[in-house]
Amino acid sequence: MIQPSKCVFGTDTVEYLGHIVTKDGVRPDPRKIQAVRNYPTPRSVKEVRAFIGLAGYYRCHVRNFAEIAKPLTKLTRKDSPFEWGPEQQEAFVKLKNELSQEPLLIYPDFSQPFIVACDASTKAVGAILSQVKDGEERPVAYCSRQLNSAESKYSITELELLALIFAVKQFRCYLYGRQFKVYTDHRALKWLLNLQDPSSRLTRWAVKLFEYDFTVEHRPNSKMRHVDALSRCIQIVTGDYSLTKEKIKEAQENDLLCEKYKVSEKFWLDEDQVLYYEGQEGCPLVVIPRELVGPVLKCYHELPFTAHQGIARTIAAIRRKYWWESLNRDVTEYINACEARAKRKTGNKIMAPLGESLDAKEFLDIVSLDVVGPLPVTDSGNKYLLTFVDQFTRFCEAIPTPTREAEVIAREFVMRIITQYGVPKKLLTDRGAAFMSALMKETCKMLKIQKLQNSSYNAQANGICERMPKLLIDMISHFVK
Template sequence: KNKDFLILYDENSKLSFTHKIKHNIRTVDNIPIHTKSYKYPQIFEDEVKQQVKKMLRDGIIKESISPYTSPVWVVPKKTDSSGKKKFRLVIDYRKLNEKTINDKYPIPDITDILDKLGRACYFSTVDLVSGFHQIQLANEDMEKTAFSVNSGKYEFTRMPFGLKNAPATFQRVMDCILREHLGKFCLVYMDDIIIFSPSFQEHKVHISKIFRKLKEANLKIQHEKCEFFRKEVQFLGHTVTEHGVKPNNDKIEVIRSWPIPKTEKDIRQFLGILGYYRRFIKDFAKLVKPLTNLLRKEIEIEMTPEIIKCFEKCKKILTLDPILIYPDFSKEFILTTDASDFAIGAVLSQGPIGQDRPVAYASRTLNKTEERYSTTEKELLAIIWAVKHFRPYLYGRKFKLYTDHQPLTFSLTNANNKIIRWRLMLEEFDYEIIYKPGKQNVIADALSQSDDMTAHSADTSDDYFIPCTEKPLNVFRNQIILKISHIETEAYEQIFPKYHRHTVVKATYTEEAIVDLFKRYLNPKGTNGLLLPISLTQLVQETFRKHFSSNRLFKVFISETLLRDLRLDNEQDDVVREAHNHGHRGTKENKMQILQTYFFPQIDRIVKIFVKSCEICKKAKYNRKPPKLIQKSTTGDKPFNRVHIDIFFLQGKKWLTIVDSFSKFANAIPLETRTIIDIKQAFSEHIRQFGRPETIICDQEPSFRSIDFIGFLDDLGIAIHFASSSNSNGIIERFHSTLIEIFRTTKPKYSELTLEEHVNVAIDIYNNTFHEATKAKPREVVFNTTNIEFNKRQAKLEKLNQDRNDPVRLETGENVIIKNSQRLTKDKNPFKITTVKTDNILTFKDKNNVKIHKNRIKN
């Protein structure tokens, strides 16, 4: 089916080259460069000879009499799958690069590439064989690439690695070859190609089009490093999925295992690899500030406990599996900004307010001048910088701009001369600025939360509450973060008048009152903390800095809310009833409302029971939860509907093994080789015996990943899922181990049998033995599906996998409540059934003789 493209990955032929473009080395002068050769260890002599010989054979290099000479390095490459060490011959072209005129051809931005992968469900990545070596050098520039080794002197006829403008040339070549498809279903970053499509059929077509272009350009691919028809691929150091993009797991592991830096170089290397993923990290600049401070010339590097804590937090932040969604330019963007004393940050997101998901994070530290700005100026600076940073997303589109600084909404409309100048920078954008209190601005606002406190979101109102409890939110950690003492001073009462269980804060406080409170309540010898409402955060901080910044004994702890623990049942009932009757909302909404102020054990169960028992809700509410179908588990819903396949090896022989996930029945078909032809023939034999499955699950076996095999399954209408690890294909891995155990234990009994006969006996023993998962014999399940006990167990499993009630049996004359529609008025419920038909249609006593399906009856 794909024979036309076999030439793209023919390993036996010489490495070809494209005729599209030749690489030129333009230098500022024509004076030859000669650099003395580096001595490499004798142990590498054979490796160098072998690589030179191969490049001569492929026409990549030729013997040279050039006046130019650049030295050679031998550097180790990654160990291959066989565990064999490999090395690369590298030419040091630094002196030549210094004289080379820079090629300004644009290299794509990685972020821009990743942003264009939205709405795709299938991905394929294509890797070229020694991509640079498939581009010709201009004849007049070949001598400039000369190098010498012990066996002689050579020069390149193809573009080598290490040249200054090689990446630009390669990008130009790939853009030229694939320009017709770029941005539509294909993107290129130098020698990395990704193909993306919304459906499997389109993806096949798209791959063929890209292959056709590569074939026309005479380029070859390295099929071992290519991935096709994937739901998830690794691309440019990221993991790309249909849901979004996240950091590459291998890179995260490197960060996770990074040792504590000891030198400036170590810190820069760590910040470099961490900075590559800064768009995934909220408040990156603020997070790494302690580390970047160590890079100042006047600072001596000392890894204090605070610095080490910062370093470990940086390592941990990417292990939380952050994922960014792809931007949808047909929908509105949300830009949320925030500023602290030494950094500004922003998050670009999309989605309904409160459920928006991040597209990207951005942050930077403030310089010394900016650190002296007022709070309002810092907040405005954060907005201006964030809008400029995300300009490609926001320009020409209306977006919502959220800030947690209320005076800013006033400043932009009633500004002094300085802010007017800044406001003019925003004139080219179409935005709506909205005040979002810090306690709701949970993404961008790191300032309003303590590192060790858990936050709950709360609705905004004109009044703010201070729960009078001494327990913080994370009581489950059995620790008290902040000790709160009982406050009885007049100064406190001036600001917070007493009110039952809560203190309602009105806008009557003054700066003088807060200063008085600080002086009377806090003292240098005490251990008390001062708990203040979130509404006073800004004023408290400004007052504290103004009057107490020189006193290091003072510390402002900021908490959003503390919960009152209710243990008495009558209190719990009263709270739940009051919360629900306020608006008759659902279980989740009532729970969230209660958790703003209270906590008590089994809150989920108590709220759910109360909401379900509310008669008013039953009659008045629409049914927004559609009936659920029986959920199909990953074990399939009938024999051989979903099977796991693998290649089994034993004593030099091979079998294609197939295990049915429903019955656990196993089949094994001998293979002569691991070629696609033999595997297709063996699998076809299985289909003739047991029928065609809907889905197969397999591991990363190259034969299964081939386009030929995937196309074969596609023609049969069979979906294929690739397991990311052996654990994901555990059913067949467990079968293999069981099969080997049976084979070994029965070997003395069946010693006269051939290997294939003995394996068949072992499989027959397995299929006629009770399986732990099904509590039945696999063969019995397949060939006697009326087995009563098995069907009972299967029905029980289905019941556990369903989140629905059993079908309701209804009789004539019974009163029922009908889910609302425009045909039935809400106040007529309940209705009396007049007839029940066999097709689940009910008739009700009504002037219109209404008929409805029984699925519309509330349980």
Template sequence: SKHVTFKDPTFSHIIVQGETSVTSSLISAALAGKLIHQGCGAYHAHIVDTQLKSPCIKDIPVVCDFPEVFPENLLGLPPKREVEFLIELIPGSNPISITPYRMAPAELRELKAQLQELLEKGFIRPSVSPWGAPVLFVKKKDGTLRLCIDFRQLKKITIKNRYPLPRIDDLFDQLKGAKVFSIIDLRSGYHQLRVREKDIPKTALRTRYGHYDFLVMPVRLTNAPTVFMDLMNRVFKTYLDQFVVVFIDDILIFSRSSEDHDKHLWIILKILKEKEFYAKFSKCEFWLNEVAFLGHVVSTKGVKVDPSKIQAVVEWRPPKSSTEVRSFLGLAGYYRRFVKGFSIIASPLTKLLQKKVKFIWDDKWKEYVVYSDASHNGLKYVLMQEGKVISYASRKLKPHELNYPTHDLELAAIVFALKISYGEKCDIFTNHKSLKYLGTQKELNLRQRRWLELFKDYDCTINYHPGKPNVVADALCRISFASISLSPLHLFLELRAMNVCFTLDSNGSAIASLQVKPILLELVKEAQMLDEKLVKLTREVQSGEKLNFTFTEDGGLFYQNMLCVPNDDKLRRDILNETHTSPYAMHLGVKAEHQVPVGLLQPLSMPEWKWERITMDFVSGLPRTQRNHDAIWVIVDRLTKSAHFLTIKMDYSLEHLAELYINEIVKLHGIPVSIISDRDPRQKSYADLKRRDIEYYVGDKVFLKVFPWKKIMRFGQKGKLNPRFIGPYEIHERVEPDAYKLALPPELDKIHNIFHVSMLRRYCSDPSHVLPVKCIELNPDLTYDEEPILIQAREVKQFRNKRIPLVKVLWRNHLGKEATWEREEDMKTPYPHLFRD
């Protein structure tokens, strides 16, 4: 049975009955904070399976006979061994001493505690050495701090020990036929080897709390892995590769049967006991059929890659430089023995590491997929890459093609799609299954034979795609912006149905507590009660002596609708930080944005079919003809440049021009997709004078601009403090030279995901600048609204025939100079409460 222990001193026993009809849902941290602020209850629960027990030394065969090998801590200095850690320096080297690094108060407290622990264990001693290396802290995965010594300068002048480390593949070759495994991890292995007496001063570290020497081998020193490997090989020399392999401080024992493993494990533990080596029991595993070792999983079936390591390779982001390519190849190359033809597959990447090769990372290496289809109306195809649409095209059937049988018509659609795949390998999918066997058919008509010769010039494969005609193109019209990861259904059903019992521990202690920090307004109100000046002022307000101040029911003191801030330096810094430094304020700081808008005017894209997109203009000012025509209407197809010249009169009405256009153009060429009129190169040059060019790349992150509308507040922040940008969001595709497709969250699924470059701002990588959109109410056109709070003045605008009353409106949290004049009739209807006085 499952139990949930709820530790809260105010409750002694709570039983919750689960309901299978209730649907479980996940909420964000922002929404959780909002619900807690509204008064909803929150519980911190810890679920424990009482049937599982942590293994103990006494419960494990063979291991139970050697409890002294698994102490809780190292028992002082290690004994003198046949190998000592030496630090041989390059001749002529002088002692190096570096000033200690600056540390935060919390780091200093941790440093003092860890130094005291090392002194008590006897691993370090006070020093007067001329050498000295600074120390720093690195966070572990569990949040604790690891003490690191910066030995970089000492490493530069140390002679390298060339003792070889074993090859990983050689170690795994020894495991052939093994069925039972145990792995032993030494506790602080490096600290179980002494430093040679005359080399001890070279390991000195300088800290705020003194100067110390290491008596045991410290971590991160040159030659440390090789010296420790030398020691391990000497200790286990007799049994190496028979039933034990060692890599530095990791010891793997393998056997073909349980009986053999009993003997082998006893031998290794006896050696560790005699040589006074100690292991960390929590990191050791015994009597396993499968064990993780050096990034691989070893089992009776052989050696395979650790799935967690594969995930790291799969989720690796596309590299942006040759350095990142080298890092990726280093990780992937570690498992090249599991990839057939690894060097061939990785050759495009290795070429990028050559000095004379320019780093270009584009989509041309990805395979293309083409979906084609034909109908009695026309031919069409869709070009895709990795599930994303790159382009699509269609055309009407020519008169002679209307007589094609279905087989030839579907084949004509593939021929129509071939023009985009010349020189590239691609797969072509069609819903006409017989085309898959076109190359093996014995009887072909002349047209099919001609097209079959054409196929030989292309590297393509025809595949059958079952389904209704044009199903791919139809599906591509429905864009999904959200990628939802669902938890397993059985887990939700199990949690909904189970009985939950909340009880206190016998000692009444709490495992954890959930604390909600008060909002800034509550902090100000609390500080008002501690400020003597404001406390005195509050009494005067309550007695009616101060009329400009007001005291609200919830305990806040205001001066003319402005909150009184106490004389508290920390609180004032928090307020300034919230309004200037905080990313939610979007304050420009000391540097205003004086750059011209981005996004140069771009040339129009080339049409895909004739008379699909046209341009038109009027040539006027000509002498009148006998029919009184004084102008020429020029209509040009942008693809073929063929044109129609229609004689007209400049006083023709729009109805007359529309009738002429239908009779002369539409009846011959059909209705165009777009019409462009009065386009001139000088217009582009003039527009570009006040614009600048900017370019983003796929994978870049950008902020998205939003626009404030007045009358209703949406963001939870008001006025000048309203955010002007939200995001950041990742760029998925460059649609046009000045338009980009963004990956928007589900909250914005009603907004089109393609934006002009002028609406984007580059995002500099800083997690604190991320402005979530979870609680933002945006309109589909990326606007949000505000509301007026005060009528400051009235005025009447006098015209010749009428008078227009105006009011000066102050909008919420705007400065007085930002008030605007509005028509009284426009404000009175939606906001009557502003005119009650």
């Protein structure tokens, strides 16, 4: 159901999640950018990370964001001394200035062809989706990602094709079923798909590209600076808990249990001789030998972004990529022994304070609603009564209704009570489905009525309104056989 309070009609500009959506495109919200402009000069690594996180939310609007922010990201490396110098100050000011320009990403026009510019380095791959508008190539979206240790050893041709595979995967919703151009600074891509005997990896990638309709156009490096920045200027982050494919392979070779797994049908080796296990629905999972169980558990429980999650979430996160026989038991024992989690995590007990009593001061200060029924069906098809009581005057009214659905209750409340007596300040009800519905809450919100409800199984909290149904039933019983 649409909530009117969250809707804006008859406007060509909308604020949404820190962005301004206009008829021309999407740009950052100036009020949010003001927080970046006014950000004080960082004095610690923690403040540098906070600024990069704040500015990074709008990185899709800033070309060469990673390149500009590189002097700042250097300060966040482990064991790197915090030294704020001219280079860092220049990067800090330049980032704020770039965001102050409010760069615009245009909307995709599906009647016009798309252009994919992709590039790769030994550190990352990047791509830009763009279209020609008003005679100028304008960006629609940016994307980039880092390479793992195995991918960084690919040949330049394989890297360029990997960048294209990554680009079409990220922009599939724009490109699938449409003809588009691919710009690259590597000539080999133009004839790569026509090779008679390509390697197995190139064959698999080429097959993935067969479902797309595109032409490859070579552009010299001097005309690909915008996409080069996405692939060549990304900081590769490393840490004590990083697991490379080489480490896993070496540990598997020294593990006796992994050697036994190799003869089983559910296990196989990839082209790099790393052992995998066939998980649910055939999903390949890396087999973790015993000596790497500890580092894996640290990665998924102790790093800052994992936030010391519980047992179930940690197991689910690990099972997306890794497998070993005693995974459940090891995770349970590890988390139960985690001192940091024991100090910070508390139980789910909620101590509710005693609430203040509600005392009405005037008519329509506090009103109550309740539903009585089902009762014998009348000639008009009604079998419920919507009871209304004013807490100050004790004035009451009973309105017959055919059902107790939220739409009926909300309509009768507005048409039979509010239009006749006025808008109350507070509405007290029980926790019935009709009163707790989003429609009823939205009705009160629009009319600026404070919505209150009893606690569960505590009817005496609304004793005045709860007494009325008993009186009504007693009265009606004398007229119904």
